[in-house]
Amino acid sequence: MARPTRTRKSSRPARSAGGAVRHFLGRLLLALVILGGLAALLVTTYLDQEVRERFEGARWSLPAKVHGRALELFPGRPLSAGAFEAELERLGYRRVASPDAPGTYARAGKRFEVHRRPAVFADGPAPGRRFSLAFADGRIERLSTGQGGSVARLEPPLIGSFYPAHNEDRVLIRLEDTPERLVETLLAVEDRSYFDHWGVRPLAILRALAVNLRAGETVQGGSTITQQLVKNFFLSNERTLERKGIELVMALILEWRFDKREILEAYLNEVYLGQQGRRAIHGFGLAARYYFNRPLGELSTDQIALLVGMVKGPSYYNPRRHPERARERRDLVLDILAGQGVISTARGRQLKARALGVTASPPPAGGRYAGYLDLVREQLARDYSEADLRSQGLQIFTTLDPAIQETAEATLARRLDGLEQDRGLPGESLQGAVVVTHAGSGEVLAMVGDRRAGRRGFNRALNARRPVGSLVKPFIYLAALEDDPGLALTTPISDAPLRLTLDDGDVWSPQNYDRRHHGEVTVVDALAHSYNVATARLGLRLGTGAVVDALQRAGIHRPLPDNPAMLLGSVELTPIEVTRAYQTLAAGGFDTPLRSIRAVLDADHRRLKRYPLRVRQAFDERAVYLVQAAMREVVRRGTAERLQPMLPRGLVVAGKTGTTDDLRDSWFAGFTGERLAVVWVGRDDNRPAGLTGSSGAMRVWGDLFARHPGRNILPPEPEGLAWHWVDPATGGLSAEDCEGSALLPFRAGNAPDHRAPCRGRAGVPAPLRWLQDLLGGED
């Protein structure tokens, strides 16, 4: 601030000493007054500009909010009553006797009545709605929407946010949507004459000053809502007299320039109400979610009292850390409300008897499902700058299924713990990754990139490049079946020792996992039992270039090595890349890019960007269907046969195990008609994990699908195929009741032309079956 100094000397001749001094002092005083006035004017103008600049237009950088998928409800959908209620709880719905208010539901046994909130979906806002549904046998048995419809949905759950660089997080609310009770309570406690004063209350300030002087420290504020807003919004946290002065001036300016209601709305959004690590909880809208997992409009009076009470000291009165203090403070606020006649004394007593109602723990800062959010961020980065993501209040609608995500996280963690214990491996030595997608659309339902799902950092699902081992095999068979229309699943190939002299003179001689050779084997058996030598022979006959081409058509875009070793899976891919390739298989040969984002809306719910579904036929449909059939044999009686007992009976699964040299990587990729999942298990330091595909990754896969089998949708059958019972070992025609026979599809004219001897008739005693299982080959 400008301070007058003795820089200006009088140019006039001096008069008498006394007169001169008086004259000088007089002039000085005048100068001081003028300068002081000028300075005050300057400061005021400056502050006025400051206030207007910050207060007009966008007041806050708003975090982008990320939502999961909306749970679709329709008769026949596999969903248990428990899982449905878990979703309601995730969304913060309250169980009541009669669901008259949005955000509530009633439950009687397996019947629910739900009052859905008005909500914003990927396709825009939708009004609140009531519907009832009944569950039976793990499915939705009946759904009644009252409008004759047969489909309804719950709102998409909030799963995270990308908040601004200064770490302020908030959920913006408008005054007209703010509960009247909140405004009443806030004003009763913080500023009773808010609608009458000009921004400051001189008497209150004097009173506070007196109290503070007596106490020798600042104990009382006497601040109005306006002053508090100024303090939070414009000023730093220091407490000096000068700052207090600026605060007063700014409060007056704010009141002069803006409407009371506008200032109040800003206050409601600005007020600081908690801290989670580096994330600052601002405004009542976010606080309601943070402490109660509910929208502000659904808070009860006692909950509002708790939040208003916390304004005084959010960390001192933190209800999670200091519940007694918070309770005392809340009760005091309730007393004030009763004292002012906002509520009756009896009601006050009732409310004071209530528990705090705060959720045990807030969702982790930034969101749960860190692994999935990495994927979302990566996809968003193609269209949005980091700055926009953190400031424009974008509403991002993803394809995440929280129930599957949570199961994937939990099963990976539990399985790896179990594997380490069973095998005497050091704790936390194994790592893993899981990707789950919707088979038809390529939407990513879940992604885990670390066995400790909450940990941020290296996301193995996205970034761990590992040799894929036998996961490459289905693409060799696909390329071969496509290339040669005469090739059938029963065509014999030789598994006899193979030696190939490479260009550099080295000899390449692939080995089977069991170190044995199996002579002549059928195509289907070579894949089902993952015979390396037979597969290598098939791949060499076809040419490795064709296999590279097939992988690229399936959606792998990185350059791939074109050498014999790639036939046995030396090619290194990340789990998400493997998922992309298997997605093409699961979708019947249609290349279907993976998507984690359905739509992006702006803060006003206008559609900014759509991520439309695209497909491209990449393979002959019949060849794909044959490979799918062979992959079902992998699960039925091949390297993944131990998967079956883990799954619901009759669930049709096509899959492939993958194991790499010295058991470093354990892979499993498998799909039903509804979902595809790829699992990798291994070690970060790339040392042997001691696990095959079926003893590691496949277990995680099995745990996941045991919990979420989904619908048993069968792959649609292309035309021009015929089914035959065959003996898969010899490739001859067989019959359904012959031991070991398999029903396989054939292209027209490709059916076996010879008959296999029928080995025994059906009804093989169970122990024999068991023995056979025991001897079943590994990868």
Place this chain on the structure above:
Amino acid sequence: MWFSTRPRALFAMAAAVLLLAGCGQAPVRDAGTAAPPGGGVPAPSPAADGVKAPAAGAPRPATPRPERAEEPAPARAPAHADGGSRSGAAAAQELIARAGQRFSAGDLAGAEQILERALRIDPNHPVLWSNLATLRLEQGRPAEAVELYRKSNRLAGAERRLERYNWQMMAAALDRLGQAGAAREARARAGSLAR
């Protein structure tokens, strides 16, 4: 431009919707997870000749279970374990109709969102994919439309009329792409299905 007018596209969409409503015997795809005995299992063939002619459009279970062989043989392979109706089919149908309304109102993006919603519910619904293709065509993206019609045909099973319609539309889209030869081929395919 053969396809520049909305009414024609509208008609196409409506036709596709009606098509499915008309052919009640939609190809079945849902075997049901909790399969009651007999569900999804083809009829046992008394003749042990190893050859079974599949019913048109009926999918095969991968795992025939001998212990279920004594179940009474259904006349046609039952598609379903959950009582004959593909779960989600009605819901998808309702959403297709809703998408049709948005489409008529000119809200293509809205129609698309709803179709995709339906697709999550019933991913193998051939009409759904056909409508999505028509939508792309209307959005001026014929190349994408061609692929989506292909996908619809892949799922059409025994729905000859739908398949024929898809080939016709594909031909139109290929025309737009300037691929006269491919368009002619597609028309020929459509023609062969007419008989």
